[in-house]
Amino acid sequence: MTEQTTGQTTGQKTGQETPLTARIDRERGPLGLSAYRRGGGYQAADEALQGMSPEDVRDRVTESNLRGRGGAGFPTGKKWSFVPQGDDAPRPKYLVVNADEMEPGTFKDRLLLEGDPHQMIEGVILSAYAIGASQAYIFLRGEYVTAADVLRRAIAEAEDDGLLGDDIGGSGFDLKVHLHMSAGRYICGEETALLSALEGHRAIPRTKPPYPQAAGLWGHPTVVNNVETLCNVPHIIKQGADWFRSLSRTEDGGTKLYGASGRVRRPGLWELPMGTTAREILEQHAGGMQDGYRFRGLLPGGGSTDFIVEQDLDLPLDFSGLSKAGSRLGTGTMIILDDHTCPVGMCLNLERFFAQESCGWCTPCRDGLPYVAETLAAIEAGRGRPGDLDLLEQHTRLLGMGNTFCAHAPGAMEPLQSALRHFRDDFERHIREARCPYR
Amino acid sequence: MLSEQEHEALTEEMARYPNRRAASIDCLVRLQQSRGWLSDEALSDLAPLLDMSVHELDALATFYNRLHRRPVGRHLVRVCDSVSCWIMGADSLCEALQKRLGVELGGTTGDGRFTLLTAQCLGNCDRAPVLAIDDEQYAISDIADLDEVLARHD
Numbered sequence: 001m002t003e004q005t006t007g008q009t010t011g012q013k014t015g016q017e018t019p020l021t022a023r024i025d026r027e028r029g030p031l032g033l034s035a036y037r038r039g040g041g042y043q044a045a046d047e048a049l050q051g052m053s054p055e056d057v058r059d060r061v062t063e064s065n066l067r068g069r070g071g072a073g074f075p076t077g078k079k080w081s082f083v084p085q086g087d088d089a090p091r092p093k094y095l096v097v098n099a100d101e102m103e104p105g106t107f108k109d110r111l112l113l114e115g116d117p118h119q120m121i122e123g124v125i126l127s128a129y130a131i132g133a134s135q136a137y138i139f140l141r142g143e144y145v146t147a148a149d150v151l152r153r154a155i156a157e158a159e160d161d162g163l164l165g166d167d168i169g170g171s172g173f174d175l176k177v178h179l180h181m182s183a184g185r186y187i188c189g190e191e192t193a194l195l196s197a198l199e200g201h202r203a204i205p206r207t208k209p210p211y212p213q214a215a216g217l218w219g220h221p222t223v224v225n226n227v228e229t230l231c232n233v234p235h236i237i238k239q240g241a242d243w244f245r246s247l248s249r250t251e252d253g254g255t256k257l258y259g260a261s262g263r264v265r266r267p268g269l270w271e272l273p274m275g276t277t278a279r280e281i282l283e284q285h286a287g288g289m290q291d292g293y294r295f296r297g298l299l300p301g302g303g304s305t306d307f308i309v310e311q312d313l314d315l316p317l318d319f320s321g322l323s324k325a326g327s328r329l330g331t332g333t334m335i336i337l338d339d340h341t342c343p344v345g346m347c348l349n350l351e352r353f354f355a356q357e358s359c360g361w362c363t364p365c366r367d368g369l370p371y372v373a374e375t376l377a378a379i380e381a382g383r384g385r386p387g388d389l390d391l392l393e394q395h396t397r398l399l400g401m402g403n404t405f406c407a408h409a410p411g412a413m414e415p416l417q418s419a420l421r422h423f424r425d426d427f428e429r430h431i432r433e434a435r436c437p438y439r
Numbered sequence: 440m441l442s443e444q445e446h447e448a449l450t451e452e453m454a455r456y457p458n459r460r461a462a463s464i465d466c467l468v469r470l471q472q473s474r475g476w477l478s479d480e481a482l483s484d485l486a487p488l489l490d491m492s493v494h495e496l497d498a499l500a501t502f503y504n505r506l507h508r509r510p511v512g513r514h515l516v517r518v519c520d521s522v523s524c525w526i527m528g529a530d531s532l533c534e535a536l537q538k539r540l541g542v543e544l545g546g547t548t549g550d551g552r553f554t555l556l557t558a559q560c561l562g563n564c565d566r567a568p569v570l571a572i573d574d575e576q577y578a579i580s581d582i583a584d585l586d587e588v589l590a591r592h593d
Contacts, residue, residue: 143571143574199460200499
């Protein structure tokens, strides 16, 4: 069957609270401003701007244990706390929405952007208020044209309603929201590279420190937050930090948009309590493996996370639980490896992507990633040599954290280093038999 | 020379930023929308407006995936070859498209209708394998449906 893609998955039929997706109905389309208001929308923004200080907003978000949903998991309240406050703080300050969803296998922010734009705009208003930002930029990937249309309409509605603009609701707080469509490059997801792109440069990451909170966009205090992170903020302000923490099964507050792609019966996205296990998602929500396919492993949160295998499936998918399996949550959208798919081929696919998307700034990444990809290509083509696996392992260390300018190459090494551990036999067999046994 | 409509569109982009350079990427995108691709002439036309050199603009145009420094067909066919689509058969989809269009990756059909490229993860992984024709995305579960999808784009 072929049909135009509009996205089709939400996770509401789970019997649990799903604040992020409760208003999303792909058939109906996104709610306009008045319908969003009727459902309780913009109450948090109204109340905060009238009755809470920016510090109160920051404190509530800090108490909620909200951690960044873009992949790194940095505590949001703590991120905000580094922004200079007070009358002598540099102005303007900026809030930047990272909507450059380009992590391979990741399709969660698209749902939130297309499905409920006012939820995110309310999150932007509250977060900008919390840090004292008067300008916000939404950095949206160029392919998300539906999201762009939906956002432009929602921003215009909010401006007409006085929710954006000068002296919002008589509070003295001003906020202008701009939309930037990216011209496309994976590295734009790295927050300092994103700022370079917004300023009209190649998306090259910057040295930290200074961190963007101190010197970000055009040298001004800037916070970069992911779409899903911001969408949580209105709910935290409205229903409280205790409520938000209670949604989760672990220490990290809230729900999480989890996803699954690959040879499962029902690929999709589900909003579930933070800390849900991969087994529950795989078996209950994704419906298990397709007939004739067996599970071999999965990347828990996009292409730059380490493989986990059967024995790890009962670990909670949160920001600390996966470290026991040498992996991390990343974006929470799992990519499943089945027994008909070659693990060497999968690593080759990933490393080619990362090699192509390297910004080229630092030598280990620019030269190392193509070298890794070519070595994998040789093994996959039956031209592997006995020392190749040692060579690859060496590169997972050489391109690891601390040896490169940013986290791009270290991220690229995560699936490879774990594949070499979990699927060693497959790599060795390619070299021994001088062919790919999956073809 | 920039046309009047182009000048208007570019001015609109520049209004969103505190300085002209910041609008450079948006301006390149808009100019490409107007002209199909970014020729040397396009860069020269844009440079004075942004107070940038042609070389600075070229550095951007050669960096970003969605900017084209070579002519492309009327429609861009971009097959997602990232990991989820690869697992679900992107390679066969890509081969079928090359055969169907009679071009290699990067090539343009003789009638100038389609240029075939790969795409970086399109964020539609639950519907893999996926391709994009211009701004429309299609989930292709059966290669036999390709003709119908291509026929929608003259």
